[in-house]
Amino acid sequence: MRALIINLDRATDRLALQQRQMQVLGIAWARVAAVTPDTLEPPVDDPLWHRWQRPLRATEKALLASHARAWSQVVKLDEPCLILEDDALLAVETPVVLDRIAATDGIDHVSLETRSRKKIVARRPHPTLPIRRLWQDRTGSAAYVLFPSGARKLLGRAAYAAAPSDAAISGTYSLRSFQADPALAIQLDQCAAYGVPQPLATASSIDAVPKPPATDGYSPLKQRLFRARRIGAQLRMGWRQLSRLPVAQRIHVPPAERWPDLTLPE
Structure with missing residues (x-):
């Protein structure tokens, strides 16, 4: 299975890290040029970007558009792919699990990541793979x-x-989603939390931009629509959790035990 790595043009240090990681793990890969707010299509003022539960940061819009580029590549290639943001670290056994997943039917999506937040997954694991049905995620792409x-x-x-x-991923309930257990990926900013050596210092370009307030340029009607969408999403999430109680559990998915040495050569 090949990897599609989303990478900003200016993030050359992260690309070097990913090149090293793919080399160490023996994974074929291709770079997906990340969208920036300046290159966003449709532009930031298009109605498409104003239909979520709150106003989106320009960086959040660009990141979604970047993932959509990778999704389009998956459709074009007509084969399952590993999609990575350029600050993702992968466990040693990832390539073996990827090969097994690629040969399995009945799957749309498998989250490899854990991020210090509980997920709702099936009580019983998949019969042949180290994955569980994922009923509700909250964060991480x-x-x-x-x-x-x-x-x-x-x-x-x-x-x-x-x-x-x-x-966008966790809220698409039509996806047949699964979770790797143990998790095979973490982001660089989670290394300390999970005791994994951090090969590169990092800072989030998403969180560096403050969330725009719903009162900023939005009419009272649009502000009420934001609230209504947020309440509706919480109700759908709550119902999904309640309806899966007999077969699901809310757990913190542990990370894998072995992680490669990604020290870049001098």
């Missing part, structure tokens, strides 16, 4: 496997309503 069937579902949803990339 740094590392996941996407099949063409899943890519088409995500592109269809993103065409009429934008959201932060992790919310």
Whole structure:
């Protein structure tokens, strides 16, 4: 399975890290040039970008558009791919698990990531793979496997309503989603939390931009629509959790134990 790595032109240090990681793990890969707020299509004032639960940062819009570029590549290639943000770290056993996932039917999406937040997953693991059915995620789009069937579902949803990339994925309930257990990926900013050596210092370009207030340029009607969408999303999430109680559990997915040495050569 090849990897599609989302990378900003200016983030050459992260690209070097990913080149090293793909070399160490023996994963074929291709770079997906990340969208920036300046190159965003449609532009930031298009109605598409104003249909979520709150106003989106320009960086969140650009990140979703970057993921959509990768989703389109999955459809074009017509094969499952590993999609990575350029600050994702992968466990040693990732290539073996990827090969097994690629040969399995009935999957749209597999999250490889854990991020200090509980997820709702099936009590019983998959019969042949180290994955569990994923019923509700809340955060994280740094590392996941996407099949063409899943890519088409995500592109269809993103065409009429934008959201932060992790919310766009976790909120697409038509996806047949699974979770790697143990998790095979973390982001660089989670290294200390999980005791994994951090090969590169990092700072989030998303969080560096403050969230725009709903009162900033939005009419009272649009502000009420934001609130209504937020309440509706919480109700759907709550119902999904309650309806899966007999077969699901809310757990913190542990990370894998072995991580490669990604020290860049001198």
